[in-house]
Amino acid sequence: MNEHDAPGQPGIRPIPQRRVIDKLDEYMSRRDYAGAERHLNYWLAEARQGGDLRGELTVRNELIGHYRKTGEREKAVENVDAALALLDRLDYGGAISAGTTCVNAATALSAFGENERALALFERARPIYESSAHTQPRLLGGLYNNMALACAALRRWDEALALYEKAMARMETVEGGALEQAITCLNMADLIASRDGMECGEARIDALLERAAGLLDGFAAPRDGYYAFVCEKCAPTFDYYGWFAEAEKLKGEAERIYAGA
Numbered sequence: 001m002n003e004h005d006a007p008g009q010p011g012i013r014p015i016p017q018r019r020v021i022d023k024l025d026e027y028m029s030r031r032d033y034a035g036a037e038r039h040l041n042y043w044l045a046e047a048r049q050g051g052d053l054r055g056e057l058t059v060r061n062e063l064i065g066h067y068r069k070t071g072e073r074e075k076a077v078e079n080v081d082a083a084l085a086l087l088d089r090l091d092y093g094g095a096i097s098a099g100t101t102c103v104n105a106a107t108a109l110s111a112f113g114e115n116e117r118a119l120a121l122f123e124r125a126r127p128i129y130e131s132s133a134h135t136q137p138r139l140l141g142g143l144y145n146n147m148a149l150a151c152a153a154l155r156r157w158d159e160a161l162a163l164y165e166k167a168m169a170r171m172e173t174v175e176g177g178a179l180e181q182a183i184t185c186l187n188m189a190d191l192i193a194s195r196d197g198m199e200c201g202e203a204r205i206d207a208l209l210e211r212a213a214g215l216l217d218g219f220a221a222p223r224d225g226y227y228a229f230v231c232e233k234c235a236p237t238f239d240y241y242g243w244f245a246e247a248e249k250l251k252g253e254a255e256r257i258y259a260g261a
Helices: 017-029 033-049 053-070 073-090 096-111 115-131 137-153 157-171 178-196 202-217 225-240 244-258
Strands: none
Touching: 017 033, 017 053, 017 225, 033 053, 053 073, 053 096, 073 096, 096 115, 096 137, 115 137, 137 157, 137 178, 157 178, 178 202, 178 225, 202 225, 202 244, 225 244
16 A cells, blocks of 8 residues: 555545556556556546545556557546646645646646646646655656756757756666666757757767667666667667667667567
8 A cells, every 4th residue: 555545534445556556567568558548447437436536646647648658649638637636636735746746747748749838837846846855866857857858849948958967967866767867868869959950969969879879778677668668769769860770779679578588
């Protein structure tokens, strides 16, 4: 049972959040997106029927991430709106859970091009994360990286670069943070290409790609489903910049892991 379960509250039947997440991880390790969706929607119905608002918030957050990955904008935004409404009903205010929900919602909105709304949610989450002694560095790194993406999409280049640097610094302190650092390097390369152009930015772009490749290739363990997901996510960027061998290597590594080799 985790911090969001609601034992002892009359009339509430809390869902087993930890087991729900563990089972979701099993589906995602096999790239079984249809199974993951069925699983989450089943537990969403259970949480709602049992009056478990905290459990519902957890499932809504997972559904936001799921539909972001599968590119289903309408379903993602529906769950964003529902999750934000739950924050008000639960009166979470400045709790870390509120910050995490705002970041999750903002990341999805940014992925679907709603960068102004996304940035407002990132700015809502930032003081929560930065003021709490309990904020994990990984959460701050994710906030800075994804907030930078929204800034870059709005052509707020200087703000975006400063946030990317903050993300890199945070993830240096996190075990296994090399994967997120690699993603941030590639995001920075895209920013340089957009701001300066491919020709003027070539040297800096290549340096960032080389650093990202080194972080991915040198990553030891665990080379699990998440590592495969990151490889799959990064490969198209290497392809775009002409690093075809690196892209193929990452695609092959992802396929090997997903196949259970």
